[in-house]
Amino acid sequence: MGLDLYAKIEPYLDFEDEVRYLHKAFLSIIFEKDLDNILDVGCGQGAFLNHLKANAKTACGIDLSVEQIKVCKSFGLDAKTIPLNKVTEKFDCITAIFDVINYISNETLKTFLEDAFFALNENGYFIFDTNSLFGFEEIAQGSLNINQDDKFIAIDAVFEESKLITDITLFTKDKKNLFKKEQDSITQYYHDLKVLKKTLIEVGFTIEKINNFNLHTDEEADKLIFVCKKSK
16 A cells, blocks of 8 residues: 555655654653563664664564565564554554554454554553544645655645545666666555544553644644553
8 A cells, every 4th residue: 555665765764853853742641650571563664673672672563565574674673564453463553553553444443453462461551543533534635745866755645534645756877877666555544532432442452542633733732642551
């Protein structure tokens, strides 16, 4: 669903400050709870894994993008290209950071949460963020063009019927000064707060805390951070 193409353009999106800010919030929760033995779901290129490693935490990551995991391995990180339901180990904490939950459709959300529950040890924590409706309607929508010497990136995102569909086009110049075109799209899903809370409880989680989080604007919370505990 376009994840490998997104991996190619991600370094040019200039999200470094926002990512560090969000990672800092997750790290503060992990330190507060004194958590270790961590699985980072949707680990991307391993930025959060590197933070955990720097703080002497035992951690590994999984991601569906082959290209992202290649970058993780280049950093010497423990990461695999497998879905959550193929994880056989048990962890004391699972994280899902920067829109990971929003890539899960409403139809498969409960199954994903059940997989997270299964992969946790007793009293383990599942910590994740999700985009608010404000985040989708006012922040995520729009178009962006990035023009580099050897590449051109066009991004167009539209939010309709609780879905954000982002079309990505990448033109890359080769050694003969010819441009190769790659095109794909990714879909993100808005999860209603009441439905998400209800589903988490049905699966067996206790919701300890939901933090409003302003990632891109001070106007209104564009994200929510959930701190959930495996309670049965």
